Amino acid sequence: MTSLVPLVTAQAVAFWVLAPVAVLGALGMVLFRKPVHSALSLAGMMIALAGLYASLDAPFLFVVQxxxxxxxxxxxxxxxLMLVGVSTTDSMMETIRGHRVASVLAALGFAILLISAIGKGIVGAPRGLEDATAEFGGNVPGLAALIFSDYIVLFEATSALLITAAVAAMVLAHGEQLRPKVRQAGQLKARMRNYATDGKHPGPLPNPGVYATSNAVQSPALLPDGSIAENSIVEAMRDRGVVANPDELASPAQHTFAAIESVKAEEGRE
Structure with missing residues (x-):
């Protein structure tokens, strides 16, 4: 009696379940418009990759992931994201000269490295995990030998990069403690200084809806001459695209002033 050979293994089942999750998470990270949703998609993709590492008998990569x-x-x-804000828009202006060219060259270099790594894994007969780690006595000792011998410089450079990023994040988060706190008197002096040098009005910003046909918060304020007060609408309303059309709001006042000017012109001719 012949023994039955299983056609589907647990590793294959884990791959067909977790691989689509990883691909969808990667696509969601790129295609989602909100940064928080992209970060959550990235988390799902990383967890799916950790499951794939566990199914491939790579416990070290599973734990590290x-x-x-x-x-x-x-x-x-x-x-x-919490520091920058979820409603912050990216500026398309090139502030660093040549950074687009450098980005393209870096992307090409990364693509070449990725293609060479995939080609090296595809071309030739695979050795297998046990054969590749036989001289080290296991998977985890083999990874430790490579990290702390052949790739020790890269490992330490990555550690320094992560520590620098953590220190920079803490400095940005607690930057207000590095300089004296500005009190109300100091803010008033700064406003008057800006008014004397740049002509910026020291008073509060105009409220939305003032002199407009609607007092809603998305309606820009109108100045007494019928023009639009651009600083009467908060940036969040502009980012959402719900600001009312300023031309429609200003048209009644503009028509009124035009009629007044025409009457004055007729009286002057008489």
Whole structure:
């Protein structure tokens, strides 16, 4: 009696379940418009990759993927999002000369490295995990030997980069403690100084809806001459795209002033 050979293994089942999750998470990270949703998609992708590492008998990569990438680096991403703000728009202006060319060259270099690594893994007969780690006595000792011998410089450089990023995040978060806090008297002096040098009005910003046909918060304020007060609408309303059309709000006042000017012109001719 012949023995039955299983056609589907647990490793194959884990791959077909977790691989689509990882791909969808990667696509969501790129395609989502909100940074928080992109970060959550990145977390799902990292957890799916950790499951794939566990199914491939790579416990070290499984633990590192969960603790380092999902637990530490992703939390650093979310911390930066909290510092910058979720409604901040990216500026398309090139502030550093040549950074686009450098970005293209870096992307090409990364693509070449990725293609060469994939080609090296595809071309030739695979050795297998046991054969590759036989001289080291296991998977984890083999990784430790490579990290702390052949790639020790790269490992220390990565550690220094992560420490620098953590210190920079703490400095940005607690920057207000590095300089004296400005009190109300200091703010008043700064406003008067700006008014004397730049002509910026020291008073509060105009409220939305003033002199407009609607007192809603998305309606820009109108000045007495019928023009639009651009600083009467907060940036969040502009980012949401719900600001009312300023031309429609200003048209009644503009027509009124035009009629007044025409009457004055007729009286002057008489």
């Amino acid at each position: 969960i603790i380092v990438y999902t637990g530490a680096i992703l939390m650093l991403f979310l911390f930066v």
